[in-house]
């Protein structure tokens with residue numbers, strides 16, 4: 293068994309959540325936030341989601357499908373945003389979770405769009421569209437953690453880990469480990485819960 297994972301997904305992508313459950317040696321919590329937490333106290337909401345849903349999971353898997361975009365609105369994305377916020381939230385009781393974004397097959401070509409010559413540094417950069425039209429801001433912010441003057445992000449500059457569905461299925465616990473290990477890397481000090 294690997295590190296225990298929690299899965300944040302849109303109901304439209306439930307078949308993929310079920311498929312993860314059928315993989316060998318996957319330790320995950322089969323529960324989802326489906327009721328709003330009735331409070332205006334953000335700290336309370338975060339603690340409540342942690343204790344009632346995320347439990348002792350240390351990695352949150354975020355399924356990136358056709359309905360995961362920030363642009364669909366805060367109301368529509370309430371649950372996945374809160375699940376990711378609680379995952380990024382740390383307190384004296386627990387540290388933040390690692391975040392693993394899995395790009396579902398139907399989204400692959402919308403996210404990876406080849407490469408381009410950078411107008412700033414003149415080098416070639418890959419085009420990876422992790423933004424408000426593909427994911428909620430909790431994921432995009434912590435994937436492209438802002439830094440002044442930066443034009444390209446290497447693996448050490450990102451807190452969120454990104455993988456295609458096929459690569460994930462080939463080595464699920466290897467990818468979960470990679471997201472888990474980010475918790476102790478220097479970039480973990482630059483994450484934001486509510487970007």
Ligand SMILES: [Zn+2]
Nearest residue numbers: 410412413443
């Ligand atoms: Zn550049």
